[in-house]
Amino acid sequence: MSQTFRQPEILDIARRDGKVTVEGLAAHFGVTLQTIRRDLSDLAEAGRLERVHGGAVLPSGVANIGYEERRALNQGAKTAIARACAAEVPDSISLFLGIGTSTEAVARELLGHRSLLVVTNNMNVANILAANPDCDVIVTGGSLRRSDGGLVGPLAMGTIRQFKFDLAVIGCSGLDRDGDLLDYDIQEVGVSQTILRQARRTFLVADHSKLSRGAPARIASLADLECLFTDRPLPEILVRACKSWQTRVVVAPQPSAD
Structure with a gap:
């Protein structure tokens, strides 16, 4: 396979898994380690990947990847997590669902729930839950982020402050090894922090790729949450930290390969 065909597939694998290794790619493509190193160097020079020891990861940057690309990323894992x-999520509660493709997956799994009051700053979540006649949906208002249907800013935060939610489900753009939840948009960070203050319990939904992505703004710590739902075991350092914080970690059953 030529470089022209290898490099797009390398990017696809990196987006799916969050990182790639030189040895793994060499075995996958049946080429030498040196050939893969050249591919990764080319992709790093183009700003598509960041080189790390033994391989490469998606670039941290200061901007999130596109919404449609995020929606397609790790779909099976997101469904299992959701x-x-x-x-x-019990019936008959007040629930906040935040911005993100993972929270949208949760919304789809709530279509059979009963007597929910859902508040959201995610237009996509509102449209999904409109199909559940036993779910009252309140949209916060705010400045529309056209890239993904998110509502942010002071109006969104003001609406959220009028509620005390039984449960909130949020996402994040990155999760570092200190257990900090990270994001790219400082306005979204402000909204997420307001949600945390107004919720009695908070769940985070985040697939394994978030552990390989950096972002410049801090939302909170896993110590501030009740539970993290993810699709692969966490690094041991985070496992120990979550135990000390009494933050539950649920690793969702992997989707069938059939």
């Missing part, structure tokens, strides 16, 4: 999360 099902595990929705299974712990």
Whole structure:
């Protein structure tokens, strides 16, 4: 396979898994380690990947990847995470669902729930839950972020402050090894922090790729949450930290390969 065909597939694998290794790619493509190193160097020079020891990761940067690309990323994992999360959402509660493709997956898994009051700053979540006649939906208002249907800014935060939610489900753009939740948009960070203050319980839904992505703004710590729903075991350093914080970690069953 030529470089022209290898490099787009390398990027696809990096987006799916969050990182790539030289040895893994060499075995996958049946080429030498040196050939893969050249590919990764080319992609790093083009700003598509960041080189790390033994491979490469998606670039941290200061801007999130596109919404449609995020929606397609790790779809099976997001569905498994959403099902595990929705299974712990009781009927007859007040619930906040935040911005993100993972929270949208949770919304789809709530279509059979009953007597929910859902407040959201995510236009996509509102449209999904409109199909559940036993769910009252309140949209916060705010400045529309056209890239993904998110509502942010002072109006969104002001609406959120009028509620005290039984449960909030949020996402993040990155999760570092200190257990900090990260994001790219400082306005969204402000909204997320307001949600945390107004919720009695908070769940985070985040697939494994978030552990390989950096972002410049801090939302909160896993120590501030009740539970993280993800699709792969966490690094041991985070496992120990979550135990000390009494933050539960639920690793969702992997989707079938059939």
